[in-house]
Amino acid sequence: xxxxxxxxxxDEFTIQSLRQFPQATGELSSLLxxxxxxxxxxxxxxxxxxxxxxLGDHGTMNVQGEEVKKLDIxxxxxxxxxxxxxxxxxxxASEELDDFVAFDDDISKNSKYVCLFDPLDxxxxxxxxxxxxxxxxxxxxxxxxxxxxxREDFLQKGRNQVAAGYMVYGSSTMMVYAxxxxxxxxxxxxxxxxxxxxxxxxxxxxxxxxxxxxHGNFFQYPEDVRKYINTCQNKTKETGGPYTQRYIGSMxxxxxxxxxxxxxxxxxxxxxxxxxxxxxxxxSNPFAFIVEVAGGKATDGNIPILDIIPTELHQRxxxxxxxxxxxxxxxxxxxxxxxxxx
Numbered sequence: 001x002x003x004x005x006x007x008x009x010x011d012e013f014t015i016q017s018l019r020q021f022p023q024a025t026g027e028l029s030s031l032l033x034x035x036x037x038x039x040x041x042x043x044x045x046x047x048x049x050x051x052x053x054x055l056g057d058h059g060t061m062n063v064q065g066e067e068v069k070k071l072d073i074x075x076x077x078x079x080x081x082x083x084x085x086x087x088x089x090x091x092x093a094s095e096e097l098d099d100f101v102a103f104d105d106d107i108s109k110n111s112k113y114v115c116l117f118d119p120l121d122x123x124x125x126x127x128x129x130x131x132x133x134x135x136x137x138x139x140x141x142x143x144x145x146x147x148x149x150x151r152e153d154f155l156q157k158g159r160n161q162v163a164a165g166y167m168v169y170g171s172s173t174m175m176v177y178a179x180x181x182x183x184x185x186x187x188x189x190x191x192x193x194x195x196x197x198x199x200x201x202x203x204x205x206x207x208x209x210x211x212x213x214x215h216g217n218f219f220q221y222p223e224d225v226r227k228y229i230n231t232c233q234n235k236t237k238e239t240g241g242p243y244t245q246r247y248i249g250s251m252x253x254x255x256x257x258x259x260x261x262x263x264x265x266x267x268x269x270x271x272x273x274x275x276x277x278x279x280x281x282x283x284s285n286p287f288a289f290i291v292e293v294a295g296g297k298a299t300d301g302n303i304p305i306l307d308i309i310p311t312e313l314h315q316r317x318x319x320x321x322x323x324x325x326x327x328x329x330x331x332x333x334x335x336x337x338x339x340x341x342x
Contacts, residue, residue, distance in 0.1 A: 154313060166287070186198060204259050283319075297327040297328075
């Protein structure tokens with residue numbers, strides 16, 4: 001067996017991919033490299049957050065009514081700044097900003113992509129040194145090039161994504177991104193300061209042993225969701241259970257584990273928040289795109305996440321995402337429970 005021992009950096013990988021399509025302009029590759037640069041800057045601060053005055057609360061609330069952490073602000077500023085100074089992005093939307101930002105210089109107005117991101121997912125775990133991450137989605141703009149980006153460029157359904165990805169700032173720092181051609185993971189090598197291909201052509205296993213859900217909200221979940229959670233805890237020939245619960249409270253870490261090892265992640269609506277908590281544009285859509293390209297599945301409990309037509313930038317949605325076999329079990333269980341309630 002021939003073993004490929006060639007180490008390819010993110011730049012080398014994107015350039016190599018670009019050479020396979022002579023008609024490509026290279027804008028997407030440039031945009032992905034810019035995102036990687038911003039992530040490296042955030043990673044440096046994440047790794048020393050306990051040593052400088054960047055840890056803890058900022059003292060303000062974001063548009064979601066959530067307490068903002070100092071590192072949230074730093075991460076948001078890094079991604080906005082790098083993308084604005086680049087040549088491949090017409091505008092951005094961020095979970096931390098009230099509205100989208102259209103870049104008004106001539107180069108940006110002629111760019112064909114917009115980027116949406118959650119600059120620091122799981123930031124509530126910063127103070128206790130738990131893995132956190134960044135999530136991003138890239139769309140081809142629908143407005144005319146040469147003009148300012150518009151709201152319609154950002155309010156596209158998830159299936160229109162050109163690429164999506166995330167970073168995990170953990171025991172090692174990883175960048176995983178998907179295009180329609182596949183999902184690849186890159187691990188940051190601190191000795192050279194580059195993301196290097198470590199997980200080529202990621203495929204989500206058909207089934208896994210993990211289920212991720214906040215059990216503290218169990219009695220606020222709909223009856224059909226509670227029924228499925230109970231099946232996860234019981235041994236059945238059909239599902240291969242019981243499963244092991246793993247819930248970190250940092251979506252990037254939970255979904256990353258399930259993508260690699262197989263599993264299901266659930267963030268249902270509750271009686272208090274029937275629309276759920278996760279943001280469609282900044283969290284659910286990017287992960288749904290990544291997991292579907294890898295062979296998994298993602299829904300809001302009724303329809304595929306990627307088919308939801310957004311109506312507002314900070315729209316929320318329930319999310320069920322993971323291995324295809326486990327998602328099918330979920331859908332069958334929920335359908336049976338709903339029949340029983342009729």
